[in-house]
Amino acid sequence: MIELKNLSKSFDKHHLVLENLSCTIPDNAIYGLVGANGAGKSTLLRLINSIYKPTQGEVLVDGKPAYDTEDIKKQMVFVPDDLFFFSGYSLTETANFYKALYPNFDLDFVLKEAKTLKLDPKANLSTFSKGMKRQCALLCALATKAKYMFFDETFDGLDPVIRKFFKDLIVRQMSEKETTIIMTSHNLRELEDICDNLGLLYKGSILFEGDIDTLKTNMFKVQISLKEDFDKDTFKDLDLLYFKKVGTVATLIIKEKENSKKILEDLKPIILDYLPLTLEEIFIYQMEALGYEFNEVL
Amino acid sequence: MNLMKFFNFKFLKEEIKSKSQLIYSILALLPILQIFYFVLQLANHNYGIVSFSSLGGLSKIACFIIPFILAYALFGFLHKKNSVDFYLSKPIERKTMYFTNIIGGLFLIIILLLLNSIVMLLFNIFTPFAIPFKLIIDYFVFYTASFSFVFMITSLSIILAGNFLSTIVVLLLIGLMYPFTTLVDIAMNQNHNVYLELDNCEEDDCNQKLYPSLNEYNYTTIYSPLMNVSYDSKSVLKTYFLTIIYIGLGYLAFEKRKMEDNECSFKNIKTYYMVKILTFLPVCFLSYALITTHDLTALIVSIAIPIAYYILYDLVMQKGYRTFKLTLITLCLSYGVFVGFFALLGLLYTKEVYLKQIDELVFDHYYYNGIVYYEDLVIKDPKVIKNIINSQDNSFSEYSQSYYITLKANNKLYEDYLYWPENNKIIDDYIDQNNIKSMDELYQYNKTKYINFNTNKTIKVPITNIMLEHLKNAPSVKDTYGINYNLYYYDNHKYYDLQIPINATNELLNYASKQLNQSFIKDLDLINESYINIDLYDLDEDITKDFNNFLLNRFIIDNKRDELKEFLKKHQNDEIKENIGVIILSDFNSKNNQDNIFIISNIEEFKNNWEKWMDSLADNKEYQKYVKEFENSYAY
Structure with a gap:
């Protein structure tokens, strides 16, 4: 080591x-x-x-x-x-x-x-x-x-x-x-x-480090559509790193908590797709969470 | 202590392998040039006793070039980022890498000089060159010191610097530090007026002014050959000692070296200015020297040179200025301080000293009876010294003897010439009274290795007991006339020689004559291009006048070549009798005018033959012309 x-x-x-x-x-x-x-x-x-x-x-x-x-x-x-x-x-x-x-x-x-x-x-x-x-x-x-x-x-x-x-x-x-x-x-x-x-x-400093698998499992990307109209606040119980809504479909990036998936499912979504996150996306949102602009860092 | 921590053989092997072409070229270069040099000398008939200076003729230049290249081959990687990464990431500690390279470099130097020494040894064995084994040992010891010293100061400079140019600057600083201080001392000593106070001098102006004081400078072996100082044990020891010191300093520098400092001169601004100011010192000294000439042009140049140097240094070393303001401030400050320092030094050196007490008087090669001399005759007796000095002929009107002397007073050395009238025997009396041994008394016969015949051909001789007895009983050369031998041997880092008359020993003469005659026969064809001089020595008679006609001799030889050859071949191994004759073949193609000699033992037979040849040419008009011309010149 x-x-x-x-x-x-x-x-x-x-x-x-x-x-x-x-x-x-x-x-x-x-x-x-x-x-x-x-x-x-x-x-x-x-x-x-x-x-x-x-x-x-x-x-x-x-x-x-x-x-x-x-x-x-x-x-x-x-x-x-x-x-x-x-x-x-x-x-x-x-x-x-x-x-x-x-x-x-x-x-x-x-x-x-x-x-x-x-x-x-x-x-x-x-x-x-x-x-x-x-x-x-x-x-x-x-x-x-x-x-x-x-x-x-x-x-x-x-x-x-x-x-x-x-x-x-x-x-x-x-x-x-x-x-x-x-x-x-x-x-x-x-x-x-x-x-x-x-x-x-x-x-000159390590800004962030970690195990990629953990990083990937700690964070997931979701495409979601609900019956009713919704906004960012609909997901206030989740640790939301990113939210973008285009028409009736929103893309979310969520930091994993114990019951994140259950919360999403309880909303009875019309569409609920879990998408793979690229490493770049993980870093972008981690950096943003830490208060850095990703483009500045990398 | 684990010595293997300091040396990694596998690494060294790979290092040498990776630079094999360069290293093999270096190893071969000097021996090849040495062979070339010897062959050239042989072709020019320029051989004989080889002096320390001529033996190291090539090495005194090579000792600056070869170790420099070698050090760069081994430590040059420090000046490139990618090679630093490559070497330093390998599983070798810094100290191991450093000492392996140093030991490797020194090992290669030893191999190189051993190869060169073997070449010398072979030329000594198989050619007429007389290169004593002890001289080769001295060569090896002396030049190992020189090569190692240059290798070490170059290695240290590479470690301290960041690129090639800065290495050269640091190298010059380290290498020229001592010669520069001696130069300053010598120059400053010009202001030091020292007079030898004479007893019979009542007014100051008649006291004898001495040359400026000489300090006993002790240069490293790299400079002594350039200054025509031969083997000097003190210099050799000093050089080895300094080499060891530099090995230690190099180790510290290598351990502490910031490996990121490469591909530029000096990253650290303090180091940059420190080196710049140190190199500025000699420039300021030159400027000071020009100022002291009190010449307007020199004064202008004395100001222009430092400014030009200061600007050029920045341009070359960093391709631009750090800051103009800083450059200007350091220029003015350092110039003021340095020139002021030299001016102060000049004032301190300016004084007049009257020497009353001389501690030591040294005659460099004192000649006694014209032939026998004493190497460094040292006189310490104050009374004798006083007598010697005061017995000089102060009027300088009728002196016939002048001697170069060095004298020691107040722990300083001065040089001068002493003048005496011819009848002054004060030193001869001193020698006699103190039983001081002359060079020929110091000569150890049993060590004799070479004979030099009439300063021409040198012959290596195996000295037998009989020869030794003859030699010991040989009459002193000063009591004889005519042609002499010089016997030689090399010991204590110098040649000892002894002049003995040609008839000192028959056995030796026979041995020498056979060697000389054989060599003469080999070169017989050179007669076409050479002048022939014939000296017939009868120990009771003068040279026969018939043989003094140089042109006539030549004419006879040209016309009777075959007969002469036949005669010489027939008599080349004759035993020497009482009367001997010598044919000297002067080869004018030879650069050092080294003659070939044939010793004729049977003078009568040669004379008879010669007369026969002359008679046969008597009717020849050209012959008659030569005879007439010669007779006229002789009569005149």
């Missing part, structure tokens, strides 16, 4: 990139970190990976301080947004570099998946496209079998088929090896179908 305690990071006196950030990343989960550009996502990953030293606070991994500790770093692998490869190196050579540093590195995995992805393991990486380079970096990272994997803007430059391929690989990795995966994106939709936990970073 990764605990961030009052973590702050400033690059100069006047600008705090992260401010007093605290959160917990549970084990064996895929944790999505979303936030607008400059929110501090990459800085946070660099702090956890001991690339940067916190100005204040600390990172604990399984209860132990993680900064610049080899034993803990062996359990972590980081794929940054801007990739680096040794000049003239091939995928095999890059994988061998990782192999020298990560005791559980699986070279066969790299070669097998490279074949599936039609990546020539002997070819010079400088001849690869941006997307192919990212595939190589992801393969090397996954092959480390590290307990914690950090992916910054993971799927940038990957086409939808390859994205799907890697999402499957990541999920498999998580379930088979009990890995914790932390991925960042400025695009919620990117993380929606893969993460089971989400944190929203805004101006």
